[in-house]
Amino acid sequence: MTDITSEDRKIITLARSARARRQGVPEGAAVRDGAGRTYAASTVTLDSLPLSALQAAVAMAVSSGATSLEAAAVVSEADTVTDADLAAVRELGGPATPVLLAGPDGQLRATITGS
Template sequence: MTDSTALDPEDRKIVTLARAARARNGVPEGAAVRDDNGRTYVAGTVALPSLRLSALRTAVAMAVASGAKSLEAAAVVGESLSLADGDLAAVRDLGGVGTPVFLAGVDGEVRSVVTAG
């Protein structure tokens, strides 16, 4: 896509937080979401024998559990070049159609922006 420094500062922040979660936890993906009040929720991939959640679904679940009513944006950092349909559905369920999801590589560079739609 473009240089991550071209992002809005709040969007750059969630990419940075997602990258930090991935590195800190040693997981395949890190994710962060920002709710309509500007609060952020950060998560990594959950891979337990009885529970498997992508980082993005985990971040959305944390937002919902904390009382968020909507999302402004989301970011995922990892190796994947795309998102699972279920990840986009979770963002759409809380944020609505058109909520942007920044997909970045492990270096934090945004590769693409997809919308929940």
């Protein structure tokens, strides 16, 4: 596995925990804001409010007053992060904000940066 910082390992662990709390959801996610605070969420499957886990985590950060993001993590069986998820991270964090994609076992599979 690629070397990552302890802070990045923390948000992967938080994302993994968010996914585990709700059996059967496809994803868990966590973000770290510019002040170092973390927010974790799982996929939201309400008919009136469908959100990916990463969109939910970004929304939690924004609703808590975050004005920037340092990093984001998604734990999923998927091989990619959707464009909509990347757009949510980029809107708050900017194009250089890394998005860590990990498998359900917590192993980092990719780091996505850029626009």
